[in-house]
Amino acid sequence: MYGLYSATTHQGSVYPASKAAIPFLAELVRHDNATALVFLARIAVGETHFVTRPDDVGKATSEYADVVAEFAGDIEAMWARTGDDEALRLLVLLGREPKELPALSSDATAGLCLAHAFLAARDDGVTPGAAKRTDARAEHVAAARDLMATSPSLYVRGAAAACVVYSGFADDDSLALLHHLAQGEYPVHDAWTTDLAELAASAWSFGTDDDGLLTAPKNSCPNLHSRLLERMARQFRPSGEVYRPLAPEELTAAQRATLETALRTSPETITGVDVDHLWIDVPGTVAAAHRLLGTATGELSRRTSRGLLWFVLEDGLLARDDRESALAALAEVDVWAALAEVFAAQQPNATTESISLTVRRFGDDRENTVTLALCSAFADALAGHRSQAEAFLDEWLPRVSEVDGYDLAFAVPAQRIGTALAALARSGGLPARFHPMIKPYHRFPEYSEVPLPLLRELAEVLPADARDSNRLWG
Helix, strand or coil: CHHHHHHHEECCEECHHHHHHHHHHHHHHCCCCHHHHHHHHHHHHCCHHHCCCHHHHHHHCCCCHHHHHCCHHHHHHHHHHHCCHHHHHHHHHCCCCCCCCCCCCHHHHHHHHHHHHHHHHHHHCCCCCCCCCCCCCCCCHHHHHHHHHHCCCHHHHHHHHHHHHHCCCCCHHHHHHHHHHHCCCCECCCCCCCEHHHHHHHHHHHHCCHHHHHHCCCCCCCCHHHHHHHHHHHHCCECCCECCCCCHHHCCHHHHHHHHHHHHHCCHHHHCCCHHHHCECCCCCHHHHHHHHCCCCCHHHCEECCEEHHHHHHHHHHHHCCHHHHHHHHCCCCHHHHHHHHEEECCCCCCCEEECCCCCECCCCCCCHHHHHHHHHHHHHHHHCHHHHHHHHHHHHHHHHCCCCCCCCCCCCHHHHHHHHHHHHHCCCCCHHHHHHCCCCCCCHHHCCCCHHHHHHHHCCCCHHHHHHCHHHC
8 A cells, every 4th residue: 555655646746546546545544544544635735744834725735635525524534533633634634624523632632723723714714924803713712712821731732822823813922822832842743743843933924924024033933034935925926937027116115125134134035945935926046136126236237228137138038038128128238248147156256157037937947948048149149249259268268178078067157158159150150269169068968057959059060070979969
């Protein structure tokens, strides 16, 4: 039965085999098989360990959740027989409130508090940081407040406080208790969390308003980094498959305060790879954040007839594939200097470059679409700058020539070299002395810093014998 794991779920994905396995797993649940219960939960909501608060449920629910829900009666019966908290949690994630209760141990009481919390949030549409509700479902809140004040179990008290918050009734008492519990180490073992502090920190962040996220003690848990991520998730619009930049005139005072605080005290909030951060339209580099705030200088911050150059490139070229607007804007600035700002060194005096614009594309992108679009557009825009391109390539020619082979990606500014080579090739011909520079800069061409389509284009200017002998073009 454990062999069904990779065939039914993997990192949140489900397959036709997942649906086919559901009746078999439900039959095992009737025999109180706890592992089968875990697999059903994963088929219903994906990576269940990421579901720790009400607004996670909608993100996680899979296409087969309704099929699993057809067996909710079997899951509830197992919970009534065994008190298995995984069964209770799955009932909640399926949106079903259990009718029959097992003997209420401390853990079961805490689990029920969280069950009521999640279901109340679902029923009343409670959102993070929202004002206290006056029209919300409240029949369980008085009992939760009593448990929060009187239970001898810290776990029950924390779960009860989370229940109050997730039900839409966050108040000073519940938030103060959650904040206090978030600072400690209270290991618990149930299906919702392995650490009471984590549960408390998550609930506190959910219930605290935007201003409170910034005014909490600086070194507390949750730390400023996670509090800023919470603010960003609330304040910036959800992203699609392609990042859509905010125009400066769209920036709100609250968004500005968030970005300014992040740049001043926690820049890794901007540059990190936190999953939640990748799915909202917020600047993804320090340079991009400064440009949106209007605190950056340079060619990318210049205003052209088509708009701010960085916005034309991010919104026009990268998001909408509008090369015409990008080329028109680039014609009005120092395009060579702008290229150096786009492909900027990751560290001072280093050669390894990254794109300083905000770029987020999801899915299999073997051809490196964004880098290709930038390199190709700049190569066309540099048609009248042959002397600058040749001087740049002459500077790097000795470094490229001294290495017989690949893996030069970290030794040279590969994207700018590729762009300069393409600019010359497209605007009157590539001088023969630069032919040795046409190489993938990596042992495996598909992972080159220079996009593979651009390398193939450059290969066409090589003599036939050179092209045939190079493994890239074979």
